[in-house]
Amino acid sequence: MTSVVTQHDVRQTIKEHIYYSVADTRMLRGEGVFLYDSEGRSYIDCAAATFNLSLGYGHPTVIQAIKDQADLLIHLTSSFQSDPINELVARLVEVSPKSLTKVHLKVSGGSEANEGAIKMAQVATGKRDVITLFRSHLGQSMMMSSLSGNAFRKEPFPVIYPGGIHVPDPYCHRCFYAQQPSSCGLLCVKRIDDFVEFASSGRVAAVVVEPISGNGGNIVPPDGYFQALRQFCDDNDIVLIFDEIQTGIGRTGRMFAAEHFGVEPDAITVAKGLGGSGAQVAGILTNDRLAGLPGHHHSFTYGSNLLAAAAANATLDIVAQPEFLENVRTVGDHICARLTDLRARFPQIGDIRGVGLMIGFELEDQAGEPDVALTNHLADKAMEHGLIMRTSRYGFGNVLKIRPPLTLTMAEADLICDRLEGLFHEELA
Structure with missing residues (x-):
């Protein structure tokens, strides 16, 4: 009987040989603020890879x-x-x-x-x-x-x-x-x-x-x-x-x-x-x-x-273009304003802080103490809502970070916030 080796099997075998931990998801391509995986799903990368893609994926210039x-x-x-x-x-x-x-x-x-x-x-x-x-x-x-x-x-x-x-x-x-x-x-x-x-x-x-x-x-x-x-x-x-x-x-x-x-x-x-x-x-x-x-x-x-x-x-x-930097400030302020609105409805959201597109917000328990477990849970679940998010202190902290590529448009900023709102409704309500 001939065995059938699937792409999933191959990926799992390779995963065993990669020294560091990697997810099961296999990414194929990126464009701007978006990443696309092998299953056809798209994600807004709120971490800009490792916070290093200031101009996003594949900027033509x-x-x-x-x-x-x-x-x-x-x-x-x-x-x-x-x-x-x-x-x-x-x-x-x-x-x-x-x-x-x-x-x-x-x-x-x-x-x-x-x-x-x-x-x-x-x-x-x-x-x-x-x-x-x-x-x-x-x-x-x-x-x-x-x-x-x-x-x-x-x-x-x-x-x-x-x-x-x-x-x-x-x-x-x-x-x-x-x-x-x-x-x-x-x-x-x-x-x-x-x-x-x-x-x-x-x-x-x-x-x-x-x-x-x-x-x-x-x-x-x-x-x-x-x-x-x-x-x-x-x-x-x-x-x-x-x-x-x-x-x-x-x-x-x-x-x-x-x-x-x-x-x-x-x-x-x-x-x-x-x-x-x-x-x-x-x-x-x-x-x-x-x-x-x-x-x-x-x-x-x-x-x-x-x-x-x-x-x-x-x-x-x-x-260095003044209008580029002005857009970073504008969309960053907009995201912070929308997060502040969400905090009024979801008390688990604590302090919101940021400048430009370097934004973070705390997740807290009822006593106002850091809720690290909830923070990591939300970061994992964010993928199901089309968001890639990172937490603070390598998973030991209680801050979710929003640091997408600086090319972010106002429409994309609203899409991030809409998806976050969906995540919060599903996990925090």
């Missing part, structure tokens, strides 16, 4: 730029000049805060960019320690896993990178200091002095902060937080590094979140959205003080890749 560059050179050692890299350096200096005049592109991803910025700060200051936030997510290398927040990130490893000091997030909805924003006096900055005095080596090189936490729960700091943090760093000769891997390149409706919050850091790291439709590109933008780290201390084979640079230049051409 980005794809054409990659094709054109592939006909010339795919890769070149960064020891030589090239038109794509020269253009990208100039463009990044042009759109970044005015004090950031140096661009390091010999990195391939966000982890490498953050690690490089920290090395620059350590060499420039002659100091060692690094201050980060409780819920921070700075990357996946051993240094970045060590310096990120969350104990579960470090638990499996016998040795972690030394010198990290974790301090409370500016998380007003669940304030570590049990204060209210109107009267707290920004204790989340003022008390950092105590951590430096009692928990550090006394030699702090840098503060690394995501302007809005990515994996940590979409925490938006209160007014004045970054001005106070900038002053703290200046007073203590500490380098202020903004991890804009997720917030940068238009995500907040400004080119960088630093502009939204009105502060100039000493360095900004970029990656993810700079590639537009998935090109692997990253960079470190610094002021003159941080210049001078020798190349042999931080350079990677596939950094400064020409295909990625061509995609990044095409992406910046689009994102």
Whole structure:
């Protein structure tokens, strides 16, 4: 008797050999904000893949730029000049805060960019320690896993990178200091002095902060937080590094979140959205003080890749348009307004926070405590409603995130909210 091997059987067999966990769903193609699977179903990707498809799936301008560059050179050692890299350096200096005049592109991803910025700060200051936030997510290398927040990130490893000091997030909805924003006096900055005095080596090189936490729960700091943090760093000769891997390149409706919050850091790291439709590109933008780290201390084979640079230049051409950024702000505000309306009908929805198209909302139980199980359940069920959604803290958190491609139209924003409303009616009513 001849056995019949189905495509499902083949997929299950392959799944057993893939080291990391993957879903049963097999995706075939994407266009704009939509993904299409092998069964003919479509989904709005509210995570923009891994928050990196700023221009969505298959943006024609980005794809054409990659094709054109592939006909010339795919890769070149960064020891030589090239038109794509020269253009990208100039463009990044042009759109970044005015004090950031140096661009390091010999990195391939966000982890490498953050690690490089920290090395620059350590060499420039002659100091060692690094201050980060409780819920921070700075990357996946051993240094970045060590310096990120969350104990579960470090638990499996016998040795972690030394010198990290974790301090409370500016998380007003669940304030570590049990204060209210109107009267707290920004204790989340003022008390950092105590951590430096009692928990550090006394030699702090840098503060690394995501302007809005990515994996940590979409925490938006209160007014004045970054001005106070900038002053703290200046007073203590500490380098202020903004991890804009997720917030940068238009995500907040400004080119960088630093502009939204009105502060100039000493360095900004970029990656993810700079590639537009998935090109692997990253960079470190610094002021003159941080210049001078020798190349042999931080350079990677596939950094400064020409295909990625061509995609990044095409992406910046689009994102830098004022009307493009204005649309990001407009559709983001619209989604937040619709979520606020839904919260009036579904009390399980807690705090709603976001800037531009970096939006998150909490799921809470009747006592107002984080409901992690419900959050993960809704993320799973969202697929049945044509939505791909991610939760905070790798499934340990209670925030559902809405970060679709920045090309999102108002009609698509309403479609997301309509589908969310259907999900809530089915699961929360």
